[in-house]
Amino acid sequence: DIQMTQSPSTLSASVGDRVTITCRASQSISNWLAWYQQRPGKAPNLLIYEASSLESGVPSRFSGSGSGTEFTLTISNLQPDDFARYYCQQYERYPWTFGQGTKLQI
Amino acid sequence: EEQLVESGGGLVEPGGSLTLSCAASGFTFKHYAMTWVRQRPGTGLEWVATITRDAFGTYHAGSVMGRFTISRDNFKNTLYLQMNSLRAEDTAVYYCARGRGMSGQYIGAFDIWGQGTMVTVSS
Numbered sequence: 001d002i003q004m005t006q007s008p009s010t011l012s013a014s015v016g017d018r019v020t021i022t023c024r025a026s027q028s029i030s031n032w033l034a035w036y037q038q039r040p041g042k043a044p045n046l047l048i049y050e051a052s053s054l055e056s057g058v059p060s061r062f063s064g065s066g067s068g069t070e071f072t073l074t075i076s077n078l079q080p081d082d083f084a085r086y087y088c089q090q091y092e093r094y095p096w097t098f099g100q101g102t103k104l105q106i
Numbered sequence: 107e108e109q110l111v112e113s114g115g116g117l118v119e120p121g122g123s124l125t126l127s128c129a130a131s132g133f134t135f136k137h138y139a140m141t142w143v144r145q146r147p148g149t150g151l152e153w154v155a156t157i158t159r160d161a162f163g164t165y166h167a168g169s170v171m172g173r174f175t176i177s178r179d180n181f182k183n184t185l186y187l188q189m190n191s192l193r194a195e196d197t198a199v200y201y202c203a204r205g206r207g208m209s210g211q212y213i214g215a216f217d218i219w220g221q222g223t224m225v226t227v228s229s
Contacts, residue, residue, distance in 0.1 A: 001168075034215040036151075043201055043222055044143075044151065049215035055206075087151055091214020095167050096153040 002026050002090050006099035013104065017078045021102045023071045023088035032092035035064055035073045038101075039084045047086075048073065075104075108132040108218050110202050115223030122192050122227070128185040128202030128220055136160075136180040139205035139213035142187050144198035145222075154200070155187065156213070170196075192227045199224050 003026035013019045023033065031051035036044035046055045048064035051071055061076040075082055083106055088099040114126040128140070142154040155166045155176035164176050175188040185202050199222040205213030 032211050032214060036216075038151075043219035044216075045219070046206070046215060046217045049206055049217075055217060089151070089153075089215075091211055094156075094165050096156075096214055098151040098153070101150045 001095055002029060002093065002097050004088055004090055004097050004099040006086075006088055006102050008102060009100065010103045010105060012106070013078055014106065015078055015080060018074065018076045019078065019104065020075075021073045021086055021088075021104075023066075023073070023099050025069045025071075025090055025092075028068045029090045029092035031067045032090055033064075033066070033071050034089045034091065035062075036087045036089065037082075037084050038087065044087065078104075108204075110204065110218055110220035112200065112202055112220040112223040115200065115225045117226045117228065118192055119229050120193060120227055123188070123190045124192065124225060125189065126187040126200055126202075126223060126225070128187075130183045130185070130204075133204075133218075135178075135183040137208060139209075140176075140178060140185045141203045141205060141213075141216060142176060142185075143201045143203055143216070143219075144196075145201070146195075146198045152198075156205070157185070158213070159208070189225070192225075194227050197225060197227050 033051045035048040038044040052064045086102045141156040157176045173191045177186045201222045202220045203216035204218040206215040206217040
């Protein structure tokens with residue numbers, strides 16, 4: 001199975017900051033990577049697909065980059081709604097796997 | 107509005123069975139692959155199973171292989187997860203989700219999610 005490792009596990013930031021979350025795959029996944037945001041008690045919400053494509057309706061302050069084994073999610077100008085948990089997920093091959101999550105806290 | 111609504115969760119004893127349903131509305135269900143993802147209490151997300159839009163392809167995680175079966179009814183616009191031989195470690199919120207793309211690996215990003223249904227396996 002492809003292991004997905006996110007760092008950091010917890011990230012502290014303030015409104016207006018720019019933050020970066022990293023996701024590493026245990027083997028190459030080309031650009032088959034998605035990023036999700038999950039708020040407490042809610043379903044995940046797709047932010048980025050194919051590593052760098054912004055999902056419709058998602059603010060442009062979210063951006064993704066990377067290919068192969070290393071990927072990043074960058075959030076610029078943090079807003080109060082952005083404080084949540086973020087997951088990466090590979091879909092290069094089954095079983096599709098998620099990172100363990102990054103909690104973005106104030 | 108594109109929507110997925112899960113149902114069928116509840117409390118079941120170890121070794122028991124349960125069938126989850128996911129009703130789709132607001133989009134052409136038969137055009138999309140569908141997936142079940144679960145989240146154990148206080149933990150991260152785990153892919154469980156995927157079915158292609160025509161139901162010809164089904165894929166299951168190793169942890170549920172032989173116990174869970176994903177299926178769909180394109181006439182009823184409904185996705186199912188038949189769960190047998192349930193274990194305590196199957197306790198989780200189960201989400202159904204729509205694959206963003208139509209085929210191939212494009213189905214692996216999930217753009218629409220249900221609200222989730224809780225399954226508790228306990229005696």
